[in-house]
Amino acid sequence: MSRRPAAAAEPTPVLITETEALAALCARLRTEAFVTVDTEFMRERTYWPELCLVQLAGEHEVAEVDALAPGLDLAPLGELLADPAVVKVFHAARQDVEIFLLKFGAVPTPLFDTQIAAMVAGYGDQVSYDGLCRSLAGVQIDKAHRFSDWSARPLSAAQLAYAAADVTHLRRIYTALDAKLRREGRLNWVAEEMGALADPATYRQDPETAWERLRPRTTNRRFLGVLQAVAAWREREAQRINIPRQRLVKDETLLEIAATTPEAAADLARARGISEGFAKGRSGAGLLAAVKAGKDMPDDSLPEAPKDRAGPPASPALVALLKVLLAAKSEEHNVAPKLLATSDDLDRLAAGDGDDVAALHGWRRDVFGEAALALKGGRLALGVDGKRVKLIPAG
Numbered sequence: 001m002s003r004r005p006a007a008a009a010e011p012t013p014v015l016i017t018e019t020e021a022l023a024a025l026c027a028r029l030r031t032e033a034f035v036t037v038d039t040e041f042m043r044e045r046t047y048w049p050e051l052c053l054v055q056l057a058g059e060h061e062v063a064e065v066d067a068l069a070p071g072l073d074l075a076p077l078g079e080l081l082a083d084p085a086v087v088k089v090f091h092a093a094r095q096d097v098e099i100f101l102l103k104f105g106a107v108p109t110p111l112f113d114t115q116i117a118a119m120v121a122g123y124g125d126q127v128s129y130d131g132l133c134r135s136l137a138g139v140q141i142d143k144a145h146r147f148s149d150w151s152a153r154p155l156s157a158a159q160l161a162y163a164a165a166d167v168t169h170l171r172r173i174y175t176a177l178d179a180k181l182r183r184e185g186r187l188n189w190v191a192e193e194m195g196a197l198a199d200p201a202t203y204r205q206d207p208e209t210a211w212e213r214l215r216p217r218t219t220n221r222r223f224l225g226v227l228q229a230v231a232a233w234r235e236r237e238a239q240r241i242n243i244p245r246q247r248l249v250k251d252e253t254l255l256e257i258a259a260t261t262p263e264a265a266a267d268l269a270r271a272r273g274i275s276e277g278f279a280k281g282r283s284g285a286g287l288l289a290a291v292k293a294g295k296d297m298p299d300d301s302l303p304e305a306p307k308d309r310a311g312p313p314a315s316p317a318l319v320a321l322l323k324v325l326l327a328a329k330s331e332e333h334n335v336a337p338k339l340l341a342t343s344d345d346l347d348r349l350a351a352g353d354g355d356d357v358a359a360l361h362g363w364r365r366d367v368f369g370e371a372a373l374a375l376k377g378g379r380l381a382l383g384v385d386g387k388r389v390k391l392i393p394a395g
Contacts (some may be wrong), residue, residue: 122334227292
């Protein structure tokens with residue numbers, strides 16, 4: 001009886017703490033076709049993420065770069081991430097990419113995100129790394145150290161082993177997904193999805209639009225003007241002193257302050273979550289100045305509440321039909337439904353407000369958008385063929 005050959009032993013991860021060793025590592029990795037990348041960072045107590053560890057894997061080596069090592073210059077890592085000849089492979093890359101953009105001033109290029117690729121390849125919505133490890137690498141990931149304090153030194157052997165696994169198995173996941181997507185002619189689909197991830201604008205935090213995240217339930221433009229001013233102040237102040245915005249002032253407190261418009265420290269101290277010391281200090285003075293700026297804002301500069309969609313609301317029955325069509329197309333093409341269209345996309349399509357919906361552009365239009373328009377236009381009907389939904393040309 002023949003036996004499957006044993007898998008080659010994984011290389012032992014190397015911990016990099018010196019610039020010379022990092023430069024040599026990055027020089028070797030720049031000869032690779034792709035490098036898998038992950039990071040460990042801390043953000044619970046800070047506004048800006050604190051990079052603690054960078055994991056890198058090429059074909060024959062795995063390394064972990066101690067970003068907190070005294071005297072370590074990360075410039076060689078920045079050069080590797082900017083090398084257009086080497087694909088940088090991440091899983092759920094957004095936070096990692098944001099960290100590197102802040103550190104080096106540029107997004108790693110070219111990018112490949114295995115979570116997005118897995119959605120294109122039919123592995124479901126936002127599949128986890130450990131899920132792909134089971135499906136494509138045949139391994140089970142131990143997540144015991146997911147909530148480690150990565151800023152504490154020294155790092156334990158168990159922590160380093162856990163961190164290394166996040167790039168070691170990613171190599172097999174990437175090659176499996178790449179091969180599958182090439183066979184199915186879908187690499188261009190993934191390339192379209194990488195566009196937003198590779199755009200630096202995706203990661204910019206504009207203080208002047210921070211108020212929109214609070215979703216105020218009012219159309220009072222003066223209230224919105226004060227809210228815009230205090231939310232922008234909070235964003236800048238949290239950045240300045242490097243603490244999470246919610247730790248500085250909570251959302252509900254900002255909304256209360258925008259409604260009550262305190263003029264003095266004593267008034268400000270009455271707001272929920274605002275201490276007397278805060279109100280009388282530098283931050284309190286800045287917040288009161290923001291309130292005044294909002295109150296003094298010219299009428300023609302005041303923000304407007306997000307407009308409701310024009311026209312009648314979408315027909316619930318039509319939305320339901322589009323959901324059935326979406327499920328059928330997702331099943332037919334073996335691609336995650338959420339990647340084709342979101343619930344909001346379906347509502348907008350049903351209401352006739354869908355010109356800028358992603359489902360009507362690029363590869364999504366070919367897979368789902370054209371059929372959705374045909375269904376709306378009465379040129380397509382839905383039926384049942386055994387246990388599957390059947391699309392029937394009409395008219």
